[in-house]
Amino acid sequence: MPEKNISGQNLKSLSKTASELPQSGIRRFFDIASQMANVISLGVGEPDFATPWTVREAAIYSIEKGQTTYTSNLGLIELRREISKLNFKRYGVEYNPDTEILITTGVAQGLDLVARALLDPGDEVIIPEPCFVSYKPCVSLAGGIPVPVETNDTNNFQVSLAELEKKVTPRTKAILIGHPSNPTGAILERETLIEIVNFACKHGLYIISDEIYDRLTFDGDHVMVASLPGAFERTITLNGFSKTYAMTGWRIGYACAPPEILHTMMKIHSYTMLSAPTPGQKAALEAARRGERDAVLMAAEYKRRRSLIVGGLNEIGLTCLNPGGAFYAFPSVRSTGLTSEQFAEQLLYSKQVAVVPGSVFGLGGEGHVRCSYATDSKLLKEALVRIGSFVDELSKVSVQPQSPKQKTDQLV
Ligand SMILES: Cc1ncc(COP(=O)(O)O)c(C=O)c1O
The missing domain is CATH 3.90.1150.10 (Aspartate Aminotransferase, domain 1)
Incomplete structure (x- = not known):
């Protein structure tokens, strides 16, 4: 009617x-x-x-050469190989570029894909807050239910295991963390991350880890969640080029996950996005290869x-x-x-x-x-x-x- x-x-x-x-x-x-x-x-x-000039130039050159078609749904293989190498070099974590890395249109799209790949209606996702403003909407749009857990400045915004245990139910599917954090700038300490991984293992949960600020840590090395014991098989790492290389407008991110999870995300991506922007991927390739300085x-x-x-x-x-x-x-x-x-x-x-x-x-x-x-x-x-x-x-x-x-x- x-x-x-x-x-x-x-x-x-x-x-x-x-x-x-x-x-x-x-x-x-x-x-x-x-x-x-x-x-x-x-x-x-x-x-x-x-964006660094050499990165802009690489994209301009690729456009001049007429490289303006779609790429593979997963993204340029050269870019996936670079990301794989960098993950290994920085964190000792090895993702297969053929099956475990997907180039996304920013971490924003990675969040949407992962929520849709993991969740059925009514599934719950535990989200420590304060957090990036897109986390809850992405979960809701996928039919899931965001379950916030408060963190605060009295303990430097660390997540408390006791609070997590209070929120877990049979419908809990995943925990979604962002570290370093937007908005607090806080870093989850290694001990806190280990507790989160153990909690996820105990309850059979996925871990969605948004690590877009991994290269912006000022007092010590970043800990990649997937590198922790027991984490790899249940973790979807989201990262991208926006912040590290000043490339927000190029819209290039990536998701790394075990093959079955990644394949499910890729299917959604192939229907709704086809592939991330090609000039952006060319620019990201240059950034990954020569943008370190x-x-x-x-x-x-x-x-x-x-x-x-x-x-x-x-x-x-x-x-x-x-x-x-x-x-x-x-x-x-x-x-x-x-x-x-x-x-x-x-x-x-x-x-x-x-x-x-x-x-x-x-x-x-x-x-x-x-x-x-x-x-x-x-x-x-x-x-x-x-x-x-x-x-x-x-x-x-x-x-x-x-x-x-x-x-x-x-x-x-
Ligand atoms: C924590 C966090 N995740 C994801 C994003 C989105 O990043 P992208 O530009 O890769 O979509 C942002 C942007 O502000 C952010 O702060």
Whole structure:
């Protein structure tokens, strides 16, 4: 029976699952910030560097040569071989490039594929939060049920085994972790990862491990989850070129998993994407072969900026842990008496600095804001001055929570 939609047309309703998806809280802030002048954005989670020139040139050359067709569904074999070599060199983990590596359109697509490959309707996925904003929607869109587990700054956002055990049910299929973490920058310690692997083994679960920031660790070596005892056969590793090589717009990522899992993901990919963009794959090949120097230089610059922003925020009185990786600081704003949403909105309107309220990243995020330091040092310094003066002014007036009416007016 046709239904009337709001505009009175004779149309059935849109998908309930899709309609009920919340709009990305990050996007909303970008939209507001993009309408304002003189904004310093610490909101965007992408490198401020252009892709290294040699990488761009490799893609231009391939286009000039007319290499503009689809590739194999799995992606260019040369690229898969390079990824396989790098995994082995860095982490001692060996994935067969013929059957265990799939080139995706970014980790974003890898997340979608893995959720659809693993889940039947009603299957549950345990997700430590705060976490990247796409994790829950990808699980929901695949018919699964995201089951959040809170982590917080009192123990540096480590996942507690006791909390995991409380959430597991007969419907639990997988645990989805991202480390280093967006938004907190926290790194899961080796002991925590071993506990997660043992937990997954005990309950027969898959581990989905988003390691897109693996090359952005500042105080020690990254631990690849699949390298831990018992992990390989149940782990799907997602990674990509966006962050390490400043290649967000090229849309190239990859999934590594044992053959049966990878084959199932590849089938979905072959119907819905066919193959990742060919110029992007050519660019990624160049990055994988010769991009190391640029990657190291960019990582060193992020590390310098980390000291700048973490030191600056702590001086202002916004307590901030030293993030071990990625390029996000996640200071506490509790001392201001504002919620994270109020803090971000008022800071944007009064000082034109865009940060993301921690509440959009799920449990454990409230009371914090995410500040990306993939932002030029000069701008970071200016942003710190503005945040400092905002907090100073707040401390001089008693803070009145905004009424919903005021909030709506401001957002229009
Ligand atoms: C943790 C995490 N995973 C995945 C992505 C998406 O990456 P890609 O550009 O490879 O799709 C991001 C982007 O911000 C991210 O922070």
